[in-house]
Amino acid sequence: xxxxxxxxxxxxxxxxxxxxxxxxxxxxxxxxxxxxxxxxxxxxxxxxxxxxxxxxxxxxxxxxxxxxxxxxxxxxxxxxxxxxxxxxxxxxxxxxxxxxxxxxxxxxxxxxxxxxxxxxxxxxxxxxxxxxxxxxxxxxxxxxxxxxxxxxxxxxxxxxxxxxxxxxxxxxxxxxxxxxxxxxxxxxxxxxxxxxxxxxxxxxxxxxxxxxxxxxxxxxxxxxxxxxxxxxxxxxxxxxxxxxxxxxxxxxxxxxxxxxxxxxxxxxxxxxxxxxxxxxxxxxxxxxxxxxxxxxxxxxxxxxxxxxxxxxxxxxxxxxxxxxxxxxxxxxxxxxxxxxxxxxxxxxxxxxxxxxxxxxxxxxxxxxxxxxxxxxxxxxxxxxxxxxxxxxxxxxxxxxxxxxxxxxxxxxxxxxxxxxx
Amino acid sequence: xxxxxxxxxxxxxxxxxxxxxxxxxxxxxxxxxxxxxxxxxxxxxxxxxxxxxxxxxxxxxxxxxxxxxxxxxxxxxxxxxxxxxxxxxxxxxxxxxxxxxxxxxxxxxxxxxxxxxxxxxxxxxxxxxxxxxxxxxxxxxxxxxxxxxxxxxxxxxxxxxxxxxxxxxxxxxxxxxxxxxxxxxxxxxxxxxxxxxxxxxxxxxxxxxxxxxxxxxxxxxxxxxxxxxxxxxxxxxxxxxxxxxxxxxxxxxxxxxxxxxxxxxxxxxxxxxxxxxxxxxxxxxxxxxxxxxxxxxxxxxxxxxxxxxxxxxxxxxxxxxxxxxxxxxxxxxxxxxxxxxxxxxxxxxxxxxxxxxxxxxxxxxxxxxxxxxxxxxxxxxxxxxxxxxxxx
Numbered sequence: 001x002x003x004x005x006x007x008x009x010x011x012x013x014x015x016x017x018x019x020x021x022x023x024x025x026x027x028x029x030x031x032x033x034x035x036x037x038x039x040x041x042x043x044x045x046x047x048x049x050x051x052x053x054x055x056x057x058x059x060x061x062x063x064x065x066x067x068x069x070x071x072x073x074x075x076x077x078x079x080x081x082x083x084x085x086x087x088x089x090x091x092x093x094x095x096x097x098x099x100x101x102x103x104x105x106x107x108x109x110x111x112x113x114x115x116x117x118x119x120x121x122x123x124x125x126x127x128x129x130x131x132x133x134x135x136x137x138x139x140x141x142x143x144x145x146x147x148x149x150x151x152x153x154x155x156x157x158x159x160x161x162x163x164x165x166x167x168x169x170x171x172x173x174x175x176x177x178x179x180x181x182x183x184x185x186x187x188x189x190x191x192x193x194x195x196x197x198x199x200x201x202x203x204x205x206x207x208x209x210x211x212x213x214x215x216x217x218x219x220x221x222x223x224x225x226x227x228x229x230x231x232x233x234x235x236x237x238x239x240x241x242x243x244x245x246x247x248x249x250x251x252x253x254x255x256x257x258x259x260x261x262x263x264x265x266x267x268x269x270x271x272x273x274x275x276x277x278x279x280x281x282x283x284x285x286x287x288x289x290x291x292x293x294x295x296x297x298x299x300x301x302x303x304x305x306x307x308x309x310x311x312x313x314x315x316x317x318x319x320x321x322x323x324x325x326x327x328x329x330x331x332x333x334x335x336x337x338x339x340x341x342x343x344x345x346x347x348x349x350x351x352x353x354x355x356x357x358x359x360x361x362x363x364x365x366x367x368x369x370x371x372x373x374x375x376x377x378x379x380x381x382x383x384x385x386x387x388x389x390x391x392x393x394x395x396x397x398x399x400x401x402x403x404x405x406x407x408x409x410x411x412x413x414x415x416x417x418x419x420x421x
Numbered sequence: 422x423x424x425x426x427x428x429x430x431x432x433x434x435x436x437x438x439x440x441x442x443x444x445x446x447x448x449x450x451x452x453x454x455x456x457x458x459x460x461x462x463x464x465x466x467x468x469x470x471x472x473x474x475x476x477x478x479x480x481x482x483x484x485x486x487x488x489x490x491x492x493x494x495x496x497x498x499x500x501x502x503x504x505x506x507x508x509x510x511x512x513x514x515x516x517x518x519x520x521x522x523x524x525x526x527x528x529x530x531x532x533x534x535x536x537x538x539x540x541x542x543x544x545x546x547x548x549x550x551x552x553x554x555x556x557x558x559x560x561x562x563x564x565x566x567x568x569x570x571x572x573x574x575x576x577x578x579x580x581x582x583x584x585x586x587x588x589x590x591x592x593x594x595x596x597x598x599x600x601x602x603x604x605x606x607x608x609x610x611x612x613x614x615x616x617x618x619x620x621x622x623x624x625x626x627x628x629x630x631x632x633x634x635x636x637x638x639x640x641x642x643x644x645x646x647x648x649x650x651x652x653x654x655x656x657x658x659x660x661x662x663x664x665x666x667x668x669x670x671x672x673x674x675x676x677x678x679x680x681x682x683x684x685x686x687x688x689x690x691x692x693x694x695x696x697x698x699x700x701x702x703x704x705x706x707x708x709x710x711x712x713x714x715x716x717x718x719x720x721x722x723x724x725x726x727x728x729x730x731x732x733x734x735x736x737x738x739x740x741x742x743x744x745x746x747x748x749x750x751x752x753x754x755x756x757x758x759x760x761x762x763x764x765x766x767x768x769x770x771x772x773x774x775x776x777x778x779x780x781x782x783x784x785x786x787x788x789x790x791x792x793x794x795x796x797x798x799x800x801x802x803x804x805x806x807x808x809x810x811x812x813x
Contacts, residue, residue, distance in 0.1 A: 083771035128768035145560035333541030365535035
């Protein structure tokens with residue numbers, strides 16, 4: 001079996017930078033005086049917080065870190081003891097359980113929020129989650145309401161943009177109240193400029209997997225890079241990370257080196273990963289020399305690879321565009337089909353894996369229809385089910401059998417280009 | 422007694438409603454469409470639809486309430502997974518089995534993620550059926566929210582006009598608000614009657630009287646409700662030894678009629694509920710004669726609507742409101758009756774539970790599915806709960 005290793009410079013740098021980030025969270029929790037804002041990943045407007053030196057805290061990132069470290073279950077169970085259903089999103093349950101467990105995690109002490117910023121970008125669970133945090137912490141939440149994409153053009157209306165911009169001005173007012181100082185417009189432009197450069201690099205990194213072999217796995221390695229993309233975006237450290245990552249991955253691409261010794265299958269993968277079983281899941285693909293060349297989950301926070309870039313000359317407008325249009329979560333389900341179609345074509349993939357997670361119905365509801373759509377178009381498609389946070393919903397043997405049977409079945413069938421894989 | 426004999430009794434009215442509800446298809450809507458040119462009908466997924474905007478445009482808003490317990494889901498469960506609630510699948514199944522063919526379009530709303538994705542899946546599977554999606558604002562504190570929602574309704578009105586071939590005028594919209602105000606006001610009166618005299622109007626009777634509004638033109642529904650109000654208010658009855666219960670959690674997918682009856686038969690007077698809450702939605706009348714009735718509707722949504730887990734009004738605590746509701750209805754207990762896999766109602770429960778426990782109000786949590794048809798177990802649970810209160 002082919003094993004994968006993470007030994008590059010970028011991984012060391014990521015570890016170092018994320019440790020610093022978590023140390024800042026712990027310092028804030030211990031009274032460093034730096035205010036913290038909880039916000040959500042979907043199209044996040046982190047640049048605005050940077051302009052006020054407010055520390056961004058992403059409960060989704062904390063929850064997935066707990067899952068990766070196999071620490072999520074006790075927190076999930078304590079939330080279920082409070083009345084949360086086994087059918088509710090386990091990210092929420094892990095976070096609520098952790099909150100009532102004293103906000104202690106193996107990686108940081110999570111600070112109390114000075115601001116609960118509910119950027120409602122497509123995911124309806126966000127509203128419940130932050131509503132509960134507001135109820136439990138006694139804090140009022142700022143609901144940043146982002147109208148969902150529902151026009152035939154797939155773009156927000158001018159009314160939508162105006163509505164979001166006006167709310168961003170109110171959000172600035174709230175940040176001014178919290179920090180006691182006025183918005184420094186130069187500082188906001190600088191954060192947006194750093195985001196712009198970071199986003200451009202991330203887009204270039206995403207496009208590298210169009211090459212054969214792909215220089216990295218666009219699912220398992222991309223989702224790892226999402227932590228600095230959100231927690232560090234809009235800072236010099238975030239930019240430094242993506243400069244390093246791009247240089248290293250470009251060098252691999254130029255050298256014709258991929259994450260596996262051999263690249264036999266190129267697939268696109270839809271859906272969040274099973275964080276509690278990430279390693280086992282990865283190896284199920286590696287053993288078939290299968291590499292993900294694109295993934296939808298890595299675009300929940302932003303769709304830079306399709307042309308979005310922050311604009312320092314129009315910082316608020318570009319933040320509004322990012323929230324409304326340039327992320328997966330606020331786009332409708334059929335736009336996701338188009339996104340996958342583009343990946344299949346432009347990234348030259350020969351299969352689609354749909355990882356359907358019970359927790360996140362934004363992702364999963366209707367994926368049977370998606371399977372039907374792509375199967376009818378001749379794309380070998382496999383749908384497997386587990387969860388992104390709850391370790392109890394992962395049946396390793398069954399999952400491996402299905403993945404083995406899938407690759408076995410496509411090993412001898414013609415690909416879209418008529419070439420046997 | 423003489424006036425009672427002239428108007429239909431409540432039993433006859435309920436029987437008529439039951440019959441209409443159980444009939445497949447949308448015969449009343451088809452008859453309404455055929456009665457005049459430039460008319461259409463649209464299927465409205467729960468929870469709340471701005472029905473006035475459609476009706477003023479010549480489009481009869483027909484409520485979609487899932488497939489009940491008589492539909493076999495044979496196709497749609499390959500499109501939506503086992504952990505998705507039933508109404509999502511039964512609505513798609515209705516489309517796939519031509520049961521929605523009498524409708525000229527479908528409208529969905531920003532209530533939950535599966536409903537959101539269903540809007541897309543529906544439009545892909547039925548490319549010739551116009552599908553609309555309404556994004557209701559979730560920032561209730563934003564001063565610009567009413568204007569945003571007003572503009573959203575204006576967009577919806579353009580969609581409705583395409584269905585019927587007729588654009589609404591301001592006066593059309595005012596007239597639609599007037600008739601739906603009448604409907605909602607009568608429903609509120611019926612709810613008040615049941616709260617004050619639950620022995621005169623059972624929920625198993627009130628429910629179909631409201632539910633039939635999913636199918637009928639509002640004028641006809643208003644008349645039927647007025648008859649029912651009169652019949653219930655003049656009815657004779659005797660109070661029984663039952664506990665008074667506020668029921669919450671069933672605002673989207675609907676329980677079978679027999680389940681509602683089973684809850685009552687287990688020893689409960691249901692003195693308030695959130696079944697079909699979209700048909701009541703507002704706390705009072707929407708202003709009828711304003712210069713901008715679209716804005717009046719939008720403002721009513723934001724500032725004068727009933728609490729619901731699909732609305733996230735951060736100015737109020739839904740759990741505290743539930744406690745207040747239980748108290749104002751002199752309820753002995755609360756039953757939280759959630760549709761299986763319904764995220765909004767399941768998410769509401771932990772906060773309800775905490776608030777109810779702190780307030781010392783007993784409660785029972787139950788789950789149902791629209792397709793269930795055996796009620797012995799759930800009835801037994803409720804009976805045990807009722808007994809524990811009656812003999813406490």
